Amino acid sequence: MALExxxxxxxxxxxxxxxxxxxxxxxxxxxxxxLREMRAMGLxxxxxxxxxxxxxxxxxxxxxx
Numbered sequence: 001m002a003l004e005x006x007x008x009x010x011x012x013x014x015x016x017x018x019x020x021x022x023x024x025x026x027x028x029x030x031x032x033x034x035l036r037e038m039r040a041m042g043l044x045x046x047x048x049x050x051x052x053x054x055x056x057x058x059x060x061x062x063x064x065x
Contacts, residue, residue: 003043010034010049028056 010031017027035053038045 003038006034006038006043007046031056 013027013031013034017024017031020027032053035045035049
């Protein structure tokens with residue numbers, strides 16, 4: 001899968017997080033999966049998405065505590 005295709009899919013996921021906040025946990029997990037796929041393929045991860053992933057992990061840890 002090409003980098004541009006990943007970016008498009010991630011963009012759709014981010015849009016879904018905004019438009020359907022009731023499904024935010026599911027969408028967050030899908031986003032994490034896309035980033036894992038990109039890493040596995042050796043594709044560069046945009047800094048803003050790495051930061052978002054870190055913030056999602058922090059938010060998740062805070063709600064689990």
